[in-house]
Amino acid sequence: MLNGAVLVLLVPALFAGLLLLVKPERLAARLNCVGSALTLAAALSLIVSRPQSGPTLLVDDFNVYLVVLTAFVGFTTSLFSAGYIADEVRSGRLTPLRLRFYHAMFQAFLFTMLLALLANNLGLLWVAVEGATLTTVLMVSLYRTPAAIEAAWKYFILCGVGIALALFGTILMYLAAQPVLGSGAAGMTWTELLEVAAEVDPRILNLAFIFLLVGYGTKVGLAPLNAWLPDAHAEGPTPISAVLSGLLLNVALYAVLRFKMLLAANGAAMAPGVLMTVMGLGTLLLAALMLYRRRDVKRFFAYSSIEQMGIITFAFGLGGPLANFAGLLHMALHSLTKSAIFFAVGHAIHAKGSQRIADITGLTVSHPALGWSLLLGIVAIAGLPPFGLFMSEWMIVSGTVGASPWLALPLVLGLLLGFGALILRAQSLCFGAPAGDSRPLQASLAPIYVHLLLVAAIGLWMPAPLVAWFHSVARLLG
Amino acid sequence: MGEIGYDVAHLLGTSILLVSFALLYQRRLTSLINAFAVQSVLLAAAAAWQGWIQASPHLYLTALIALVLKAVVIPVALHRIIARLGIHRTIERVLGVASTLALAVGLVALSLALVLPLAGEAAALTREDLALALSVVLLALLMMISRRNAIGQVVGFMSLENGLILAAIGVKGMPLVVEMSVAFAVMVAFIIFGVFFFQIRERFDSLDVQYLERFRGEGDR
Numbered sequence: 001m002l003n004g005a006v007l008v009l010l011v012p013a014l015f016a017g018l019l020l021l022v023k024p025e026r027l028a029a030r031l032n033c034v035g036s037a038l039t040l041a042a043a044l045s046l047i048v049s050r051p052q053s054g055p056t057l058l059v060d061d062f063n064v065y066l067v068v069l070t071a072f073v074g075f076t077t078s079l080f081s082a083g084y085i086a087d088e089v090r091s092g093r094l095t096p097l098r099l100r101f102y103h104a105m106f107q108a109f110l111f112t113m114l115l116a117l118l119a120n121n122l123g124l125l126w127v128a129v130e131g132a133t134l135t136t137v138l139m140v141s142l143y144r145t146p147a148a149i150e151a152a153w154k155y156f157i158l159c160g161v162g163i164a165l166a167l168f169g170t171i172l173m174y175l176a177a178q179p180v181l182g183s184g185a186a187g188m189t190w191t192e193l194l195e196v197a198a199e200v201d202p203r204i205l206n207l208a209f210i211f212l213l214v215g216y217g218t219k220v221g222l223a224p225l226n227a228w229l230p231d232a233h234a235e236g237p238t239p240i241s242a243v244l245s246g247l248l249l250n251v252a253l254y255a256v257l258r259f260k261m262l263l264a265a266n267g268a269a270m271a272p273g274v275l276m277t278v279m280g281l282g283t284l285l286l287a288a289l290m291l292y293r294r295r296d297v298k299r300f301f302a303y304s305s306i307e308q309m310g311i312i313t314f315a316f317g318l319g320g321p322l323a324n325f326a327g328l329l330h331m332a333l334h335s336l337t338k339s340a341i342f343f344a345v346g347h348a349i350h351a352k353g354s355q356r357i358a359d360i361t362g363l364t365v366s367h368p369a370l371g372w373s374l375l376l377g378i379v380a381i382a383g384l385p386p387f388g389l390f391m392s393e394w395m396i397v398s399g400t401v402g403a404s405p406w407l408a409l410p411l412v413l414g415l416l417l418g419f420g421a422l423i424l425r426a427q428s429l430c431f432g433a434p435a436g437d438s439r440p441l442q443a444s445l446a447p448i449y450v451h452l453l454l455v456a457a458i459g460l461w462m463p464a465p466l467v468a469w470f471h472s473v474a475r476l477l478g
Numbered sequence: 479m480g481e482i483g484y485d486v487a488h489l490l491g492t493s494i495l496l497v498s499f500a501l502l503y504q505r506r507l508t509s510l511i512n513a514f515a516v517q518s519v520l521l522a523a524a525a526a527w528q529g530w531i532q533a534s535p536h537l538y539l540t541a542l543i544a545l546v547l548k549a550v551v552i553p554v555a556l557h558r559i560i561a562r563l564g565i566h567r568t569i570e571r572v573l574g575v576a577s578t579l580a581l582a583v584g585l586v587a588l589s590l591a592l593v594l595p596l597a598g599e600a601a602a603l604t605r606e607d608l609a610l611a612l613s614v615v616l617l618a619l620l621m622m623i624s625r626r627n628a629i630g631q632v633v634g635f636m637s638l639e640n641g642l643i644l645a646a647i648g649v650k651g652m653p654l655v656v657e658m659s660v661a662f663a664v665m666v667a668f669i670i671f672g673v674f675f676f677q678i679r680e681r682f683d684s685l686d687v688q689y690l691e692r693f694r695g696e697g698d699r
């Protein structure tokens with residue numbers, strides 16, 4: 001049975017196997033782009049003709065949007081990666097064998113992400129997130145430097161624990177469903193669970209959700225289990241930092257939201273939003289403060305990702321049509337903006353030969369196109385108009401003022417702190433006199449332009465069908 | 479089946495938890511690995527027993543995987559790594575034995591308090607098995623925190639997976655997918671860990687994770 005959803009999964013799986021066999025690096029990089037482009041095409045076909053959901057795969061408004069986003073960012077990242085990797089090969093940092101492995105893992109990672117999004121079975125969802133952990137651990141340790149191995153080790157141990165807690169939560173979920181749905185696969189199927197959610201024991205649901213929130217929350221980068229995230233971003237190849245921030249965090253949050261929907265459908269269970277708002281706010285404040293002390297540019301933007309995930313988690317925790325709408329919008333825009341920033345940062349690191357913020361100065365002078373794009377990216381992520389993130393942050397703040405005004409104070413404080421750090425760093429990165437040696441850029445900046453244009457376009461004018469779609473998903477989330 | 483079925487399952491679950499305590503206070507790497515092997519054998523027995531009383535044959539497969547992979551293959555491989563690298567020394571702990579065990583008792587109490595009031599409709603056996611399993615999971619977490627050694631952390635991680643499987647087999651009719659995937663994940667994880675060991679060895683002449691802490695990346699670079 002070959003439909004769009006199966007095709008979305010089949011393409012990256014096949015290309016992962018194929019790329020393991022391809023030796024010439026230029027060809028492999030091109031095949032990687034082709035595979036990602038085909039995946040994107042398959043993902044877009046889901047919008048036009050939506051396949052029936054079965055017990056294994058599920059397609060609804062909520063995940064179609066994320067599938068398309070994931071495939072799109074995956075495609076642009078593969079384009080960026082082709083240029084980036086060519087540069088790495090010239091400088092001799094990567095051996096041919098590792099390169100082959102890198103391309104295969106890139107596709108395998110896309111496969112696990114898309115599988116997690118499309119899975120209807122909670123066990124399958126868990127396996128996919130676990131698979132994503134394994135592939136990314138391997139990619140983070142790609143350079144085999146001591147720092148990279150430490151980052152990979154920390155990532156593996158922390159996310160291993162997180163994923164184990166999530167499995168315990170999944171088992172509890174099945175335990176809750178088993179008296180109603182009987183033994184077997186039905187008790188693990190999300191759509192079946194949603195239908196009977198009102199009848200299951202709310203106490204088990206509560207406990208399961210706590211485990212799932214902490215477990216999958218580790219992968220979202222929620223405090224206090226976020227220590228893996230900056231190191232994993234900083235020590236791996238930059239395309240991987242882009243997909244970690246742009247895709248993996250979203251997918252983990254998606255898993256949490258699916259479970260939140262189950263709890264919301266059960267009237268007697270606790271309100272899952274409260275926990276999420278608390279964790280979101282805590283993460284936002286912590287990350288905003290941490291931003292000021294970063295000296296490594298990739299770590300800096302990794303903390304910014306933690307901050308943004310805190311905002312998004314907070315928005316979903318708040319719930320209601322407005323905050324959910326804002327959360328969905330923010331999720332998409334953050335993916336696009338942050339991956340664009342990492343593309344620019346990757347080029348900047350190559351141009352300057354260092355990851356230290358102190359070594360990267362005056363980019364607008366030495367590399368005008370790159371410098372100005374990075375600046376625009378930072379302006380966008382800081383939440384300034386005309387970019388779309390201004391709109392979504394504004395909606396989150398006004399939603400908070402409407403729902404529970406006293407929560408708006410820490411939220412605005414966190415936003416301002418993050419804003420200050422970003423503007424401070426933007427100045428030193430982009431302006432001033434260029435320091436140290438710098439090399440001319442050879443790679444294309446097109447992926448950055450496309451992402452920034454999209455973010456700006458959404459900020460200025462959101463097409464009506466898109467608004468309607470987001471509204472329907474926001475209602476779905478309750 | 480009634481009484482006997484309940485008693486034996488309970489006995490096996492409790493023994494697994496007991497070994498978790500033993501894992502916490504082992505001083506030598508080799509005895510740590512042996513204790514883990516014992517825990518895996520007990521887990522295999524528990525899975526097989528559950529397979530019999532629940533009349534679900536796929537649990538025998540789970541038992542077999544636990545027995546072959548976690549009780550034999552992985553411990554033997556770990557012993558070999560230790561022999562080859564010549565690290566027979568004792569391992570440092572962050573906390574003393576007494577305080578670790580006191581914490582452990584607290585964690586068991588916590589998991590009983592969390593799980594036992596739940597599951598009004600579920601059978602008593604399921605409920606108590608789940609409480610035991612959660613205890614094993616929490617003790618394994620404690621072990622991972624309190625060991626500075628890479629092998630110690632790996633054993634802790636696998637003990638954690640043992641706890642998860644104990645939970646999964648206790649719940650009636652849990653689909654096979656999950657158990658297989660857990661076993662599979664452990665296997666894959668182990669391969670990766672193996673890669674790491676050699677990398678760490680190459681770089682530092684030691685398997686002590688503490689040596690890695692120097693490379694936080696933000697320090698003196």
